[in-house]
Amino acid sequence: MVKIVKLEPTTQETVLRTNDNLLTGVLEQELNILPECDGRGMCSTCHVYIKEGMESLSPLNRREKRTLEAIATAQPNSRLACQARVMGEGVVIEIPSGVHVNAIDDIEALIGRRAEQNILHPLSGKVLVEAGKLITRSMISQLQETRTSVGDFLARTREA
The missing domain is CATH 3.10.20.30 (Beta-grasp domain)
Known part of the structure; x- marks a missing residue:
């Protein structure tokens, strides 16, 4: 049904x-x-x-x-x-507003732009970059590190 x-x-x-x-x-x-x-x-x-x-x-x-x-x-x-x-x-x-960092294909392309919506952590849902904030190179590094660590975590849990 x-x-x-x-x-x-x-x-x-x-x-x-x-x-x-x-x-x-x-x-x-x-x-x-x-x-x-x-x-x-x-x-x-x-x-x-x-x-x-x-x-x-x-x-x-x-x-x-x-x-x-x-x-x-x-x-x-x-x-x-x-x-x-x-x-x-x-x-x-x-659906909560925002986009998870893992959904962004080209993080580097965001440098110098303002976030169109909140960028969220894929595990905690925490806001990593608020909508409207200027995205700096240091923020890009943080987003890339987050994406890598989340990927590693999820890969380990798939093996378990």
């Missing part, structure tokens, strides 16, 4: 089968969501806010709870789209 999930603030809708995770539907809409940890609930790149219909989702598991505790912008209505499975109707989700 299919369920319709509404996405805010874009007013888009996506259709999911019962027991599909939210990530499946959100990825189809090409929004600022990444499956950086391959849907294992270990990063913040699929963090969403549930505006309505929390009761229509599967319960939080231990891994998701642990990851949400580490996300700087998590709220009581936060879920990881890779872990939240749609069980009923009426789910409305909001």
